[in-house]
Amino acid sequence: MSTIVYITTNNGVGKSAFEAVTYAKKMGEEVIAVTVGNADSSLLAELGVYGASKVLVDRNANVDDDQQITRVIASAVETTNANKVVFSHDLIAKAVAPRLSVRLKAGLVAGAISLPSTEGDFSCKVNVFSGKAFGSVTVKTDKKIISLLPNSIQPEATSSACTVEDFNGNAGETRVKVLNTKKPEGDIPLPEAEVVVSAGRGLKGPENWGIIEDLAKVLGAATACSRPVADIGWRPHHEHVGQTGVAIRPNLYIAVGISGAIQHLAGVNGSKVMVVINTDAEAPFFKAADYGIVGDAFEVVPRLIESLKKFNASNN
Amino acid sequence: MKILVCISKSPDTTSKIAFTEGNTKFDENGVQYIVNPYDEWYALVRALELKETLGGNVTIITVGNAADEAIIRKALAIGADDAVRIDADPKDAYFTASQIAKYAKDNSFDIVLTGKETINYNGSQVAGMIAEELDMPFISLATKLDLNGTTATIEREVMGGVQVVEVNTPFVASCAKGMAEQRIPNMRGIMAARTKPLTVIPVTNNEEYTAYASYSMPEAKTACKMISPDNMDELVSLLHNEAKVI
Numbered sequence: 001m002s003t004i005v006y007i008t009t010n011n012g013v014g015k016s017a018f019e020a021v022t023y024a025k026k027m028g029e030e031v032i033a034v035t036v037g038n039a040d041s042s043l044l045a046e047l048g049v050y051g052a053s054k055v056l057v058d059r060n061a062n063v064d065d066d067q068q069i070t071r072v073i074a075s076a077v078e079t080t081n082a083n084k085v086v087f088s089h090d091l092i093a094k095a096v097a098p099r100l101s102v103r104l105k106a107g108l109v110a111g112a113i114s115l116p117s118t119e120g121d122f123s124c125k126v127n128v129f130s131g132k133a134f135g136s137v138t139v140k141t142d143k144k145i146i147s148l149l150p151n152s153i154q155p156e157a158t159s160s161a162c163t164v165e166d167f168n169g170n171a172g173e174t175r176v177k178v179l180n181t182k183k184p185e186g187d188i189p190l191p192e193a194e195v196v197v198s199a200g201r202g203l204k205g206p207e208n209w210g211i212i213e214d215l216a217k218v219l220g221a222a223t224a225c226s227r228p229v230a231d232i233g234w235r236p237h238h239e240h241v242g243q244t245g246v247a248i249r250p251n252l253y254i255a256v257g258i259s260g261a262i263q264h265l266a267g268v269n270g271s272k273v274m275v276v277i278n279t280d281a282e283a284p285f286f287k288a289a290d291y292g293i294v295g296d297a298f299e300v301v302p303r304l305i306e307s308l309k310k311f312n313a314s315n316n
Numbered sequence: 317m318k319i320l321v322c323i324s325k326s327p328d329t330t331s332k333i334a335f336t337e338g339n340t341k342f343d344e345n346g347v348q349y350i351v352n353p354y355d356e357w358y359a360l361v362r363a364l365e366l367k368e369t370l371g372g373n374v375t376i377i378t379v380g381n382a383a384d385e386a387i388i389r390k391a392l393a394i395g396a397d398d399a400v401r402i403d404a405d406p407k408d409a410y411f412t413a414s415q416i417a418k419y420a421k422d423n424s425f426d427i428v429l430t431g432k433e434t435i436n437y438n439g440s441q442v443a444g445m446i447a448e449e450l451d452m453p454f455i456s457l458a459t460k461l462d463l464n465g466t467t468a469t470i471e472r473e474v475m476g477g478v479q480v481v482e483v484n485t486p487f488v489a490s491c492a493k494g495m496a497e498q499r500i501p502n503m504r505g506i507m508a509a510r511t512k513p514l515t516v517i518p519v520t521n522n523e524e525y526t527a528y529a530s531y532s533m534p535e536a537k538t539a540c541k542m543i544s545p546d547n548m549d550e551l552v553s554l555l556h557n558e559a560k561v562i
């Protein structure tokens with residue numbers, strides 16, 4: 001038996017792909033990566049370092065067509081006799097994994113945050129109630145699909161390598177025509193970022209975001225914002241984290257001038273460590289935070305940047 | 317234009333989350349159920365807007381028991397024409413999707429809309445499963461949807477950005493923020509909702525692929541450590557030595 005990992009290459013082959021392959025490898029069976037589109041073979045070969053024995057590429061299928069991707073994965077499952085499929089729980093997986101579940105009659109764990117239990121039933125831990133609780137999902141079917149939440153496991157590099165082979169997955173017709181795609185602006189996709197610096201209305205205006213960008217730069221972080229800030233157009237909508245925006249779970253989340261409404265917390269409460277900077281000592285966010293600073297962002301943030309620069313200098 | 321909108325109940329966002337029966341069941345005690353916000357604000361309202369400009373019919377469907385009539389009437393009060401309830405406790409995403417897909421297949425809709433996910437299970441699975449059962453294209457996380465004849469132009473979220481796609485009816489789409497604005501039902505709508513048709517139909521397929529075996533709550537947060545705004549060196553040192561995140 002083997003495990004197939006579907007690799008999304010729309011934004012290159014990155015950390016979330018390495019996480020998914022590492023995860024599949026830890027389940028103990030041969031790992032075969034499958035992808036579609038025109039990603040560079042040398043990039044794909046890097047998946048071998050994390051445990052893939054080979055990569056199958058269908059270069060004729062459309063990277064944006066969930067129906068074609070579903071058909072390609074289903075044929076790869078058949079050809080390789082795989083009984084598990086792993087995705088990184090990104091926007092492509094959210095469209096493809098449910099389709100594949102029906103096609104293969106395979107139960108799907110959407111947004112797994114743990115490896116499957118090794119004793120008893122096959123089950124994985126997931127977030128439920130918008131991150132306020134955990135659930136253990138048991139898969140009852142023979143074939144199983146797991147969509148792994150980014151940042152749930154550390155990629156583990158080995159010295160292995162792997163081959164990249166062309167694969168004809170019988171993608172079939174495409175019924176979705178892509179007119180245009182506005183590509184990501186930042187360097188680090190928000191759901192993958194290990195450190196996220198976020199700010200809200202406390203910043204008083206879009207012209208003041210310089211300090212947030214500077215703080216993000218010194219930390220190698222992605223920037224995010226609260227809902228009101230995206231709604232009034234101070235920041236682009238794709239930066240909005242929270243219940244209706246992007247849900248993130250970085251190692252470190254720094255929130256500046258965000259009160260911490262329950263809808264905002266729903267999108268960030270998976271963060272391992274949260275730092276909150278706010279002028280209002282009564283802001284609800286302090287109840288969820290690990291470290292809190294009551295103070296003016298325009299004084300505190302520049303000081304924090306200086307301290308981080310000192311720290312970076314002494315650690316390099 | 318025949319539009320089917322799938323709605324689910326979800327606990328009000330301020331509900332206390334707790335579990336009973338040895339942490340195997342959600343504790344419904346004192347929980348107020350609402351129409352899942354993504355289903356109501358984005359899928360249902362956009363469907364109504366399309367009907368208002370192009371004509372047609374908006375049917376809502378849910379898989380649930382008799383107690384769910386309250387959320388069904390709410391959706392009818394907002395403006396849906398009629399409603400279908402598949403009479404069962406929804407077991408898992410596949411169970412739910414297969415009932416809805418069967419109904420949709422028998423009654424041929426041009427568009428099937430759902431919210432992007434429910435706020436209780438956050439699985440984002442049902443819409444894609446319905447699309448596969450119906451062999452229809454699926455546009456996930458749609459933020460804008462316009463129709464010209466049988467061709468839809470849809471904006472959707474892609475990783476870090478936005479994509480515009482074109483697709484012909486029939487199709488399935490899951491709706492996210494941006495699609496429409498929440499509508500508050502008026503008194504006339506609430507009165508009219510009482511007499512709008514609600515069809516209750518039995519389950520057609522009992523299969524389920526997954527089950528929630530148990531639940532747990534996150535460990536209680538230790539109290540927030542307060543740091544003087546003048547001492548950012550201390551914060552950096554704590555993040556490095558204690559939290560080990562930098």
